[in-house]
Amino acid sequence: MKLLSILAAAALSFLSVSASAIPMHTLRKGGDDPVFENDFADPSIFQDEDGTWYAFGTAGNDKQVQVATGDSLYGKWSLLENIDALPQSAAWTTGRHTWAPDVRQASNGKYVMYYSGEVAEDSAHHCIGAAVADFITGPYIPEDEPFACNLSAGGSIDASGFQDVDGKQYVLYKVDGNSVGHGGSCSNTKNPIVPTPIMLQEVGDDGVTKVGQPIEIFNRSDEDGPLVEAPSLLRTDNGLYILFFSSGCYLEPSYNVNYATSTSLTGPFQRAQRPIIKSGEYTLRAPGGATAVHVGDKVGIAFHADCQQGRCMHTSHAVVDGREVRVVM
Ligand SMILES: *[C@@H]1O[C@H](CO)[C@@H](O)[C@H](O)[C@H]1NC(C)=O
Ligand SMILES: *[C@@H]1O[C@H](CO)[C@@H](O)[C@H](O)[C@H]1NC(C)=O
16 A cells, blocks of 8 residues: 555656657757758758647759658658759859758748749859748748848848837848858958858748838857858747858868847847857767757757768757857757
8 A cells, every 4th residue: 555655646646747748759969860861951940730740941852952751859860752842943043052041930821931042144142032831841931032132242141030029020141251252161261251140030920021221130250260151040949049160171171050139139249158059069060050949948959060962960958058059958
């Protein structure tokens, strides 16, 4: 009798702990193995209403925009081998080397993809395009005109969406200054170093129509090496804006998942003291291109790192402690 009640009490306390914590088997160790073994760089992630996770990745495996799916962020994922989410290309692009897609559901209910398209009139550069679909996996139909394309500044890449607490929607992107750089690592460690600022552009309900002018919210600094890129923005319930970005060069171990924080959407953003994920940690090489999303009271991050197939997708959990963001071990 006594033993039984002790067992019952132990079972109850075990249940109450495990109900509030995340089951251990879903807690990945900050990116030990990729979630699937295919080349799938610069992932963005999205959880649809039915709970299914989708990831969108840079061109590869004969698709311009690859799609993968998983039942949970930290479980196993698989590539949707028969789907190219962007089967048609806009006339301003070459329709090849499409990079860093980001998918959101706009306030009007449509799915919007921001992508980096190779510019037809000057294939040394990419610009941001937008494409719209009725279903999460597409087909995404590209808008006729690029969303952001200042070729004299180097074009623009790595767009991602953000919705603020007041409902307003924004698109972040990087001015691809290193594509007009003067040499060195990622073409931009020789003077004069070309700026690669992160821009913030407000958009309307459709996620596509621009509202006002873009503003510059973050700059490369010397510790970043050639560039900052791959912006992804989150706001915590405490009102802290966390701007995830990559610095270094994606071809080299210097690439990383880095971040800066601000109490205001438009900055100033204060750099973190150290990147959240860098080469040599968790057996990763050249991690970067991250997208961060809310997962319950934590942050879920998808990023890529070098693998045998090219660049493979990893996921991780992170927690925010004051202004510090840490991968959960
Ligand atoms: C385009 O980039 C150039 C070079 O950085 C800059 O001088 C110019 O103001 C930019 N134009 C627009 C419309 O942003
Ligand atoms: C970025 O640097 C330029 C000059 O190099 C400066 O004019 C601009 O204000 C800076 N932007 C931010 C957001 O710090």
